[in-house]
Amino acid sequence: MPTCFVIQPFDSKFNKRFDDIYSPAIHKAELEAYRVDRDPSVEVPINAIESGIRNSAICLADITQDNPNVWYELGFAISANIPVVLLCANDSQRIKYPFDIQHRTIISYNTDSLSDFNTLSESITEKLISILDKSEFLQKIAKSDPIAQTDGLSQVEILTLAIIAGAGSTSTSSISQYTLANEAGGYGLNKLGISIGVRKLIQKEFIDDFVEYDSSDGEEYTRIRVTSNGWDWICNNEEKFTTHAV
Numbered sequence: 423m424p425t426c427f428v429i430q431p432f433d434s435k436f437n438k439r440f441d442d443i444y445s446p447a448i449h450k451a452e453l454e455a456y457r458v459d460r461d462p463s464v465e466v467p468i469n470a471i472e473s474g475i476r477n478s479a480i481c482l483a484d485i486t487q488d489n490p491n492v493w494y495e496l497g498f499a500i501s502a503n504i505p506v507v508l509l510c511a512n513d514s515q516r517i518k519y520p521f522d523i524q525h526r527t528i529i530s531y532n533t534d535s536l537s538d539f540n541t542l543s544e545s546i547t548e549k550l551i552s553i554l555d556k557s558e559f560l561q562k563i564a565k566s567d568p569i570a571q572t573d574g575l576s577q578v579e580i581l582t583l584a585i586i587a588g589a590g591s592t593s594t595s596s597i598s599q600y601t602l603a604n605e606a607g608g609y610g611l612n613k614l615g616i617s618i619g620v621r622k623l624i625q626k627e628f629i630d631d632f633v634e635y636d637s638s639d640g641e642e643y644t645r646i647r648v649t650s651n652g653w654d655w656i657c658n659n660e661e662k663f664t665t666h667a668v
Contacts, residue, residue, distance in 0.1 A: 582619030
């Protein structure tokens with residue numbers, strides 16, 4: 423069974439969340455929940471952490487607290503191009519997220535009642551399945567013939583379009599340039615390939631870009647979204663995309 427490496431603080435409160443919420447939700451996604459502190463075979467924790475992350479299919483990270491170990495492990499997972507599901511409780515005192523995190527999808531959850539944790543559990547399972555399905559699909563595209571075209575789109579264009587379209591759950595969801603580059607890099611697409619894919623898709627009016635102002639840091643960021651033409655192409659070629667859990 424593939425492994426989901428869990429990144430979280432190690433204390434009584436979060437240990438309970440792991441046992442009661444995270445681990446069962448991960449198993450429902452047909453993954454094995456792994457915490458390095460619960461592995462009796464570990465002799466050098468830092469080595470086990472890095473190898474554990476690299477060998478995992480996906481990671482689950484709770485960033486509710488400003489925990490240095492959590493940030494280190496999360497940064498390592500991102501640099502290793504391992505998919506990550508991010509969680510943050512709404513009772514967190516956090517004002518803003520670090521730059522590398524703020525434009526990623528984060529599952530926010532309440533902690534007031536049992537129903538809140540049930541909702542969290544369902545969200546974790548759904549997100550894990552969704553990301554793994556997307557990852558498997560993108561790997562297939564990355565391994566396909568880079569020369570052959572599919573209904574007018576090249577391998578690079580389809581890969582770029584799939585990453586952008588999978589960024590959210592609505593037709594108006596968007597993705598930051600940083601996140602697009604990071605995800606595409608995990609499938610062997612370099613900066614030039616990304617630029618070509620984006621430019622050609624914009625020319626075909628399958629995607630567009632826009633500037634978003636972030637009031638938390640006063641900065642402007644370019645984001646990219648799929649247009650109605652792009653969604654029409656995706657819907658007309660639905661059989662080429664992974665659209666359900668397997």
